[in-house]
Amino acid sequence: xxxGRTGSAPGGESLLFLTDEQLRxxxxxxxxxxxxxxxDPDRILTDMAYGRxxxxxxxxxxxxxxxxxxxxxxxxxVTKQSLNRVLRTLIEDGLVQSKVGQADKRERHLFLTPKxxxxxxxxxxxxxxxxxxxxxxxxxxxxxxxxKVLEAMIDRxxxxxxxxxxxxxx
Amino acid sequence: xxxGRTGSAPGGESLLFLTDEQLRxxxxxxxxxxxxxxxDPDRILTDMAYGRxxxxxxxxxxxxxxxxxxxxxxxxxVTKQSLNRVLRTLIEDGLVQSKVGQADKRERHLFLTPKxxxxxxxxxxxxxxxxxxxxxxxxxxxxxxxxKVLEAMIDRxxxxxxxxxxxxxx
DNA sequence: CTTGGAATGTCAACAACACTGACATAAGCT
DNA sequence: AGCTTATGTCAGTGTTGTTGACATTCCAAG
Numbered sequence: 001x002x003x004g005r006t007g008s009a010p011g012g013e014s015l016l017f018l019t020d021e022q023l024r025x026x027x028x029x030x031x032x033x034x035x036x037x038x039x040d041p042d043r044i045l046t047d048m049a050y051g052r053x054x055x056x057x058x059x060x061x062x063x064x065x066x067x068x069x070x071x072x073x074x075x076x077x078v079t080k081q082s083l084n085r086v087l088r089t090l091i092e093d094g095l096v097q098s099k100v101g102q103a104d105k106r107e108r109h110l111f112l113t114p115k116x117x118x119x120x121x122x123x124x125x126x127x128x129x130x131x132x133x134x135x136x137x138x139x140x141x142x143x144x145x146x147x148k149v150l151e152a153m154i155d156r157x158x159x160x161x162x163x164x165x166x167x168x169x170x
Numbered sequence: 171x172x173x174g175r176t177g178s179a180p181g182g183e184s185l186l187f188l189t190d191e192q193l194r195x196x197x198x199x200x201x202x203x204x205x206x207x208x209x210d211p212d213r214i215l216t217d218m219a220y221g222r223x224x225x226x227x228x229x230x231x232x233x234x235x236x237x238x239x240x241x242x243x244x245x246x247x248v249t250k251q252s253l254n255r256v257l258r259t260l261i262e263d264g265l266v267q268s269k270v271g272q273a274d275k276r277e278r279h280l281f282l283t284p285k286x287x288x289x290x291x292x293x294x295x296x297x298x299x300x301x302x303x304x305x306x307x308x309x310x311x312x313x314x315x316x317x318k319v320l321e322a323m324i325d326r327x328x329x330x331x332x333x334x335x336x337x338x339x340x
Numbered sequence: 341c342t343t344g345g346a347a348t349g350t351c352a353a354c355a356a357c358a359c360t361g362a363c364a365t366a367a368g369c370t
Numbered sequence: 371a372g373c374t375t376a377t378g379t380c381a382g383t384g385t386t387g388t389t390g391a392c393a394t395t396c397c398a399a400g
Contacts, residue, residue: 014310017305021339022305022313025336026301029316029324033319034200035247036325037200039325046359051386053385068347069348070346079388080347080348080349081350081389082386085387088350105396106347106396106397133322134319135188135319138315138318138319140184140187141311143196145316147195147199149313150199152303155205158205162198162199165198166195169194220356221357249358250377252359255357258378275368276366276367277376277377
């Protein structure tokens, strides 16, 4: 089923980067890198009573202030019950504020409180620090490739969500 | 704390790729890509009674046949209790075989049975398929950058483990 | 105005996967 | 003989995810 050695393409272009061995290394790099990627925020979060899910919620609320619960659900790709548990604790602890929609009063619009913003900053600072280090060490070309490959790996269904989020960047 | 706009370095070299906005996009790309990365194996696994932890165990046993439990523990970065639960079911189901060490009889050396190899194939085929597609779409230069950045993002403690694993590749 | 459906919230039960702490066994090392 | 290492196991706990069921609110179409 796996196509094994890819070797050189008929067209003469070297496709050595598509061998199973290269793919396996990519897979393992992805595994270990993701662990590093989440390590710093995780350390901060366990000191409080929060987990990775809280981080994600806080990140995307900060990213798109006033987003509705449903929108956040689409971004995070979890069930409303799962998100609700997280949101409830964040609201109770005064990190997130939920406002009833003006146009559609069924909707809840989510905002970070100053306290919530402080946590978001703390978490993303830690995460950015690692990423900045990695980016700086490898240079702009590597970073461009990194981004291209990651984006090509995103699920088709998530493409739209990601693109919308990306273009909304300042 | 975040250093904000990086703009151009004094040296004249453009460091635009290190702006907070670029880093944020990298972070979000990483988040969505990892979801895609695990999506295909996850779908296969939920059909059986297994989860992501089983996938990881099977992957690394296949990768380093005869590895000891302790070694696997270091690679996976979990507690022995957590790994043991997974290993027990895999052994019970006849996917993994555990052999007492010859030199040191305290150690258990782990191997995949043919049945275990079949599952490993199925899972990694699915994962490779997506990665191959992403690699092919973006080209060898992007792939090189992808790998460089990922490796720079790996935790210092995990560097050694990753390097050992990588060099042991055929 | 009534009704259907969408958006949201909540309750309960459950599973996967991680953790800690404690303890047991066997085997190697000094 | 005594300490350490490698492994396994039991019990308890926490986070994060899932389903399923049900209530509420409210927009919008008939």
